[in-house]
Amino acid sequence: MKTTVFKDKHEEMGAKMVPFAGFYMPVQFEGVNAEHQQVRETLGVFDVSHMGEIWVEGPRAFDLVQRVSSNDIAVLSEGKVQYTCFPNDQGGIVDDFLVYHFSKEKYLLVVNASNIEKDWNWLQKQNKDIGAELRNASDDTAQLAVQGPLALKAMQKLTSEPIEDMPFYTYKVIEFAGVKDVLLSTTGYTGAGGCEIYFPNEVGVKIYEAVLEAGKESGIKPIGLAARDTLRLEMGFCLYGNDINDTTSPIEAGLGWITKFTEGNNFVNRENLEKQKSEGVEKKLIGFEMLDKGIARQHYPIVDADGNSIGEVTSGTMSPSLKKAIGMGYVKSEFAKSGTEIFIEIRGKAIPAKVVKRPFYTA
Numbered sequence: 001m002k003t004t005v006f007k008d009k010h011e012e013m014g015a016k017m018v019p020f021a022g023f024y025m026p027v028q029f030e031g032v033n034a035e036h037q038q039v040r041e042t043l044g045v046f047d048v049s050h051m052g053e054i055w056v057e058g059p060r061a062f063d064l065v066q067r068v069s070s071n072d073i074a075v076l077s078e079g080k081v082q083y084t085c086f087p088n089d090q091g092g093i094v095d096d097f098l099v100y101h102f103s104k105e106k107y108l109l110v111v112n113a114s115n116i117e118k119d120w121n122w123l124q125k126q127n128k129d130i131g132a133e134l135r136n137a138s139d140d141t142a143q144l145a146v147q148g149p150l151a152l153k154a155m156q157k158l159t160s161e162p163i164e165d166m167p168f169y170t171y172k173v174i175e176f177a178g179v180k181d182v183l184l185s186t187t188g189y190t191g192a193g194g195c196e197i198y199f200p201n202e203v204g205v206k207i208y209e210a211v212l213e214a215g216k217e218s219g220i221k222p223i224g225l226a227a228r229d230t231l232r233l234e235m236g237f238c239l240y241g242n243d244i245n246d247t248t249s250p251i252e253a254g255l256g257w258i259t260k261f262t263e264g265n266n267f268v269n270r271e272n273l274e275k276q277k278s279e280g281v282e283k284k285l286i287g288f289e290m291l292d293k294g295i296a297r298q299h300y301p302i303v304d305a306d307g308n309s310i311g312e313v314t315s316g317t318m319s320p321s322l323k324k325a326i327g328m329g330y331v332k333s334e335f336a337k338s339g340t341e342i343f344i345e346i347r348g349k350a351i352p353a354k355v356v357k358r359p360f361y362t363a
Helices: 008-012 031-042 061-068 113-128 151-158 203-213 225-234 271-277
Strands: 015-022 024-026 046-047 053-056 081-087 093-105 106-111 133-136 141-147 171-176 179-185 194-200 221-223 283-290 302-304 309-319 324-332 341-346 350-358
Touching: 008 203, 008 221, 008 341, 015 309, 024 225, 031 046, 031 221, 031 225, 046 203, 046 225, 053 061, 053 113, 061 106, 061 113, 093 113, 106 113, 141 151, 141 203, 151 194, 151 203, 179 203, 194 203, 225 309, 283 341, 309 341
Parallel strands: 046 221
Antiparallel strands: 015 024, 046 141, 053 106, 053 133, 081 093, 093 106, 141 194, 171 179, 179 194, 283 324, 283 350, 302 309, 302 341, 309 324, 341 350
């Protein structure tokens, strides 16, 4: 079981630690609902050092990233970040990830913790005829996500570089908490605003303590992975392994907006995905809210009014912000329209729900 550089700090602060994606991680500190509202209303800090960081460099760096990414990285410039996915050659998704554009010869790919080895192998396979330089920096890199409406204001205390007005999906390489060449970005997985901070493991504890001190005036607290999940679900963000996987296409998952069929963007399996977009798909990922008591969980059956199977739940929770049960799942396309009544089978009972647009929560 891997640990992050912050394990001892988490335990000192009373974290409940659990195995997650091969790591020993804090699932909660004070409690999911309290931590969720902390991030929505003020700010909190997540340890997300389990995420993977893979550098793609050299004269063929652009060619490799463009080949493996469903999005069009040709539109990126220095300082910009893009959300995208690796389509596989069977119609599914290897992983979803972030691309940081440093130059046409230097990109950082931030991938999911559970897929680091799989993604690395996929990149190696696709790179055989391209020849970009690949470097897996995952084990050497720590990452904190400081999220919430007061996050950037608090973190501004730790750098002379202006960061409070950074646009969404941008980054800067700055001196932060006295450490040079820290990568600070504004992508987020909570919908509450804030930043992500990347740095070498050896300065991890120093930066974590500085972040907690800088946020003290605003009431910063450590936040666990359970609240990260409820926050992302309220925004309708996909979680790999739940809402997307090797068998779900980006078109089915509602990720057509990161699947760009632009000229010259000849990514893996483009032809089949383009066909799906033009001809339609048999199933679609939808958001739903429960109309009666009951919380939908992953793999619960979704049925129609007559009890016929029409799909399956991929994610579900009781929304701390909305005080109602929400979820996501795949259904036959004819049931995907907003407002459609569906039923979730919970312990043998069909509980009514309705399809709703995402995000579930808006500030």
